[in-house]
Amino acid sequence: xxxxxxxxxxxxxxxxxxxxxxxxxxxxxxxxxxxxxxxxxxxxxxxxxxxxxxxxxxxxxxxxxxxxxxxxxxxxxxxxxxxxxxxxxxxxxxxxxxxxxxxxxxxxxxxxxxxxxxxxxxxxxxxxxxxxxxxxxxxxxxxxxxxxxxxxxxxxxxxxxxxxxxxxxxxxxxxxxxxxxxxxxxxxxxxxxxxxxxxxxxxxxxxxxxxxxxxxxxxxxxxxxxxxxxxxxxxxxxxxxxxxxxxxxxxxxxxxxxxxxxxxxxxxxxxxxxxxxxxxxxxxxxxxxxxxxxxxxxxxxxxxxxxxxxxxxxxxxxxxxxxxxxxxxxxxxxxxx
Amino acid sequence: xxxxxxxxxxxxxxxxxxxxxxxxxxxxxxxxxxxxxxxxxxxxxxxxxxxxxxxxxxxxxxxxxxxxxxxxxxxxxxxxx
Numbered sequence: 482x483x484x485x486x487x488x489x490x491x492x493x494x495x496x497x498x499x500x501x502x503x504x505x506x507x508x509x510x511x512x513x514x515x516x517x518x519x520x521x522x523x524x525x526x527x528x529x530x531x532x533x534x535x536x537x538x539x540x541x542x543x544x545x546x547x548x549x550x551x552x553x554x555x556x557x558x559x560x561x562x563x564x565x566x567x568x569x570x571x572x573x574x575x576x577x578x579x580x581x582x583x584x585x586x587x588x589x590x591x592x593x594x595x596x597x598x599x600x601x602x603x604x605x606x607x608x609x610x611x612x613x614x615x616x617x618x619x620x621x622x623x624x625x626x627x628x629x630x631x632x633x634x635x636x637x638x639x640x641x642x643x644x645x646x647x648x649x650x651x652x653x654x655x656x657x658x659x660x661x662x663x664x665x666x667x668x669x670x671x672x673x674x675x676x677x678x679x680x681x682x683x684x685x686x687x688x689x690x691x692x693x694x695x696x697x698x699x700x701x702x703x704x705x706x707x708x709x710x711x712x713x714x715x716x717x718x719x720x721x722x723x724x725x726x727x728x729x730x731x732x733x734x735x736x737x738x739x740x741x742x743x744x745x746x747x748x749x750x751x752x753x754x755x756x757x758x759x760x761x762x763x764x765x766x767x768x769x770x771x772x773x774x775x776x777x778x779x780x781x782x783x784x785x786x787x788x789x790x791x792x793x794x795x796x797x798x799x800x801x802x803x804x805x806x807x808x809x810x811x812x813x814x815x816x817x818x
Numbered sequence: 819x820x821x822x823x824x825x826x827x828x829x830x831x832x833x834x835x836x837x838x839x840x841x842x843x844x845x846x847x848x849x850x851x852x853x854x855x856x857x858x859x860x861x862x863x864x865x866x867x868x869x870x871x872x873x874x875x876x877x878x879x880x881x882x883x884x885x886x887x888x889x890x891x892x893x894x895x896x897x898x899x
Contacts, residue, residue: 487855491862496862496863
């Protein structure tokens with residue numbers, strides 16, 4: 482029994498490790514930063530993104546082409562991971578990637594509210610654990626019907642508040658439900674515990690960013706607490722409550738002991754730069770845990786995070802180059818690990 | 819009664835044959851256990867990149883050496899008595 486279990490993870494982990502080798506290496510970003518936009522696109526045509534760039538090449542150009550090609554590649558990569566996994570791994574990966582269903586749902590709701598044509602809403606969709614036809618059917622429905630589609634799911638209660646609460650609060654609530662669903666899983670075995678801890682670390686990071694951003698904007702502790710997600714890894718709700726009531730200097734000092742405080746000297750004026758450091762600390766922490774537990778879900782989650790980070794980096798690079806931002810500014814926004 | 823049916827030599831040969839069987843059988847089970855993980859990983863790596871075929875096969879058959887040891891022991895048992 483134990484032998485079979487290890488073999489299941491060995492197959493999936495080995496496959497994702499080979500996929501990880503195909504990611505753009507850290508050193509290549511320096512070369513990419515010194516390229517012009519068109520050179521970057523040409524470079525990408527020699528990588529894993531070639532197929533998607535060719536597919537969209539007839540329809541789009543400039544950063545939009547890059548954007549859609551990157552999204553499509555990401556969606557195909559995640560679909561592939563779901564396809565090649567089985568058993569517990571498949572369940573965990575699918576439930577984690579449900580995040581994309583929520584993001585797509587938010588895009589659809591936003592698009593509907595802004596009267597954007599269905600074709601354009603469809604372009605913003607990144608189908609991962611559900612196919613594009615599912616989202617096409619959703620886009621064709623009106624908002625009430627969309628809400629009814631989710632009847633019987635944990636998201637129905639939040640979705641039924643649509644119109645009575647501001648859209649950004651609705652999005653927050655949807656993500657809160659998503660994370661609550663994942664973190665309430667009972668860790669009956671090690672793989673499940675590692676997965677739940679991984680999600681909890683992500684919750685910590687989201688809460689941390691929320692606290693810092695809202696503090697910087699001068700929000701009240703109650704406002705901050707209402708937007709936080711419970712069940713963090715180290716930032717439990719009690720810890721968050723304490724942090725939310727602190728002054729800026731006390732808050733920065735208090736953060737120093739947590740797992741995400743690594744190689745960070747101070748919280749910069751420009752929060753996005755510090756957030757990049759937190760993201761790096763997060764990815765390093767996952768990598769470290771994935772090395773400690775090689776036959777578990779963690780190496781797969783690590784790859785999925787790295788793929789998303791690569792796509793985000795290339796997107797920042799593309800748009801930055803298109804708008805002639807300086808290399809330093811672009812590099813500051815990128816999470817290069 | 820048993821003494822009358824089986825000679826000492828036959829009894830030793832029988833025990834040696836059981837030992838030889840166990841040596842190969844248990845070594846085979848051990849090798850299989852070792853190969854299950856390695857084989858699965860090798861198949862995963864090869865599915866992504868054919869370049870891993872040679873290396874994957876090499877690593878997969880490494881536990882087979884245990885069976886060879888078992889086989890050697892079984893030969894010794896079978897032909898030494």
